[in-house]
Amino acid sequence: MKIQIILATALLTTTMTLAQTTPAKPAQKAGKLTPEQVHRNALVIDTHEDTPQRFVDDHFDLSDPLNGGQLNLDAIHKGNLGASFMSIWVEPDLFKGHYARRTLELIDGSRMQAAKHPDQIKFATSVADIEAARREHKYAMLMGIEGGHSIEDSLGLLRMYYDLGVRYMTLTWSNSNNWADSSGDDKDTSVPHTKEGLSEFGKDVVYEMNRLGMIVDISHVSDKTFYRTLNISRAPVIASHSSARALCDAPRNMTDDMLRAIANYGGPDSKGGVVMVNFYSGFISQAYRNAQIAQKLEMDKVTAELKAKFKAEGKEITYSDLEKLQREMADRIPRPPLSALIDNIDHIAKIAGIDHVGLGSDFDGVSGQLPEGIDSAADLPKITAALRARGYSVADCDKILGGNFMRVFNEVEQVAKQLQAENRPRITDKQPFDKQNK
Numbered sequence: 001m002k003i004q005i006i007l008a009t010a011l012l013t014t015t016m017t018l019a020q021t022t023p024a025k026p027a028q029k030a031g032k033l034t035p036e037q038v039h040r041n042a043l044v045i046d047t048h049e050d051t052p053q054r055f056v057d058d059h060f061d062l063s064d065p066l067n068g069g070q071l072n073l074d075a076i077h078k079g080n081l082g083a084s085f086m087s088i089w090v091e092p093d094l095f096k097g098h099y100a101r102r103t104l105e106l107i108d109g110s111r112m113q114a115a116k117h118p119d120q121i122k123f124a125t126s127v128a129d130i131e132a133a134r135r136e137h138k139y140a141m142l143m144g145i146e147g148g149h150s151i152e153d154s155l156g157l158l159r160m161y162y163d164l165g166v167r168y169m170t171l172t173w174s175n176s177n178n179w180a181d182s183s184g185d186d187k188d189t190s191v192p193h194t195k196e197g198l199s200e201f202g203k204d205v206v207y208e209m210n211r212l213g214m215i216v217d218i219s220h221v222s223d224k225t226f227y228r229t230l231n232i233s234r235a236p237v238i239a240s241h242s243s244a245r246a247l248c249d250a251p252r253n254m255t256d257d258m259l260r261a262i263a264n265y266g267g268p269d270s271k272g273g274v275v276m277v278n279f280y281s282g283f284i285s286q287a288y289r290n291a292q293i294a295q296k297l298e299m300d301k302v303t304a305e306l307k308a309k310f311k312a313e314g315k316e317i318t319y320s321d322l323e324k325l326q327r328e329m330a331d332r333i334p335r336p337p338l339s340a341l342i343d344n345i346d347h348i349a350k351i352a353g354i355d356h357v358g359l360g361s362d363f364d365g366v367s368g369q370l371p372e373g374i375d376s377a378a379d380l381p382k383i384t385a386a387l388r389a390r391g392y393s394v395a396d397c398d399k400i401l402g403g404n405f406m407r408v409f410n411e412v413e414q415v416a417k418q419l420q421a422e423n424r425p426r427i428t429d430k431q432p433f434d435k436q437n438k
Contacts, residue, residue, distance in 0.1 A: 038394050038397050039380070039384035039385075041398075042080070042397060042401040042403075043082045043134060043398075043401065043406065044082045044380060045082060045130075046084040046085070046359050048085060048144070048278070049085065049361065049365075050362065050365030051069065051071045051363070051364045052089070052106040053089070053323075053364070054069060057318050057319055057320045058320055062116075070364050070368070070376040071364055072376075073121075073139075075378040076139050077139075080381065082130070082133070082140060082402060083140035083141075084142070085167070086143045086144070087144060088107055089106070090106070092173065092175045099149055099150050104164075107143060107164050107165070120138055121141050122141070124140035127409050127413060130142075142167055144215075146170045146173055147220075148170070149172075149173070149175065149177045150169075155208050162214050167215060168214060168215035168216070169209060169216070170217040171202070171206075171216065172221050172222075172225070176191055178192075178199065179199040179201045179205060180194065180199075180202045180229075181194055181222040182225075183223070184220065196228050197227065198232065207232070207426065210234045210415055212416060213413050215238055215408070215412050216235065216237040216238075218237050218238070218262075219238075223255075230262070230266075233267075234415055234419065235415035236262075236274070236412065238405070239254060239274075242283070242360070243344040244277075244347045244348055245258075246351075247340075248284055249289070259275060262356060263352040266411070267415060271355065272355065274358050274404045276359055277341065277357065278360055278361070279359075279366070279370050279371065279374060280370070281333075281340075281369045281370060281371060284340045292330070295330075295332070295333065299326065302329065306322065327367035327369075330369050331368070335370065335371055335372045337371060337372050338372055338382060338383075339386070341374070341383070342387065345387070346390065357404065358401075358404045359383070359402075384397055
């Protein structure tokens with residue numbers, strides 16, 4: 001389903017220090033470490049995994065074989081994945097009318113995984129939790145909401161999600177909501193949009209996220225919303241799963257100006273945010289993206305036929321049903337080389353700076369459309385090896401693999417403490433539904 005939306009967006013746009021980790025063996029000189037040792041010593045963090053869909057819809061357990069997915073406990077251990085964010089993504093058409101319910105089901109599915117495997121998984125909500133999980137030799141599972149429609153225009157729901165463990169929210173998915181605009185439909189005149197990229201309520205959402213200690217995620221938002229958010233946020237932001245637009249002209253990706261802006265915004269004392277590179281082939285390779293656009297009409301046709309078939313049989317189609325079909329179609333396009341992914345990391349490091357790039361794979365959310373050699377989390381060490389081959393130092397790799405994100409997360413927590421000591425009224429006096437009743 002995500003690929004279908006990405007294709008629609010592609011066609012539309014075409015036509016119109018915590019940053020460093022102490023090595024486990026400090027007596028060994030960094031210059032003599034093998035790439036495998038560099039990776040093993042690093043705190044590896046991935047900010048975007050779409051596996052919760054599998055937990056809820058397919059009854060998938062992280063102890064199960066991958067079965068076409070990219071994340072399970074075996075892959076986590078082999079890839080030395082220290083922490084990652086489960087993406088709480090509510091498909092806006094399939095679940096229209098009950099976004100909050102689906103959000104809660106995905107949160108519950110993620111939390112249940114941690115509860116089932118306490119010997120291997122630590123449910124985490126803070127920098128301290130991630131560090132504790134590492135000391136305990138466990139994988140730290142965190143959660144981030146993908147798409148502000150999940151809060152249903154309610155700061156109360158936002159706070160409840162925070163209490164349940166959500167630690168970032170992408171302001172939009174590929175759909176604009178009532179208070180923020182998406183890169184997926186910002187040029188669609190049939191969709192209502194805000195005047196400035198954020199409504200007054202949207203500004204309150206950003207402030208409340210800052211106050212709570214929930215990271216503001218600007219992946220998926222329109223360019224206008226991106227800049228408005230940076231001007232509003234009192235804490236650094238992240239792009240949890242976006243790549244470089246200079247290398248692949250997808251609206252989801254960051255322009256060079258946006259990369260520089262993320263590095264330089266986040267409050268008067270901020271060291272700036274971080275862009276977590278998306279592994280999806282359609283965001284790292286222009287050649288793949290061009291082939292994907294050419295395939296769109298056929299993809300739309302077979303997807304519509306499958307939906308009609310389910311409807312005729314009186315069955316409810318699921319995300320997994322659609323994903324299986326779309327993966328079969330997408331698999332016809334040749335995968336780009338691993339170097340395409342490394343090129344994006346390299347570009348962002350050069351434009352924004354080495355302190356502002358990280359990893360946001362989008363595993364289990366892109367129908368397996370990943371560069372050659374990356375088939376699951378078990379393959380993460382290949383990225384470190386490729387970075388070392390390009391001359392990145394051990395300290396640089398530590399930052400890219402997880403240190404940069406930890407710095408930002410720590411700063412977000414500190415800003416929250418400052419804001420909680422203030423008594424700032426929000427911009428809107430009441431919730432939108434309160435106003436309607438007056």
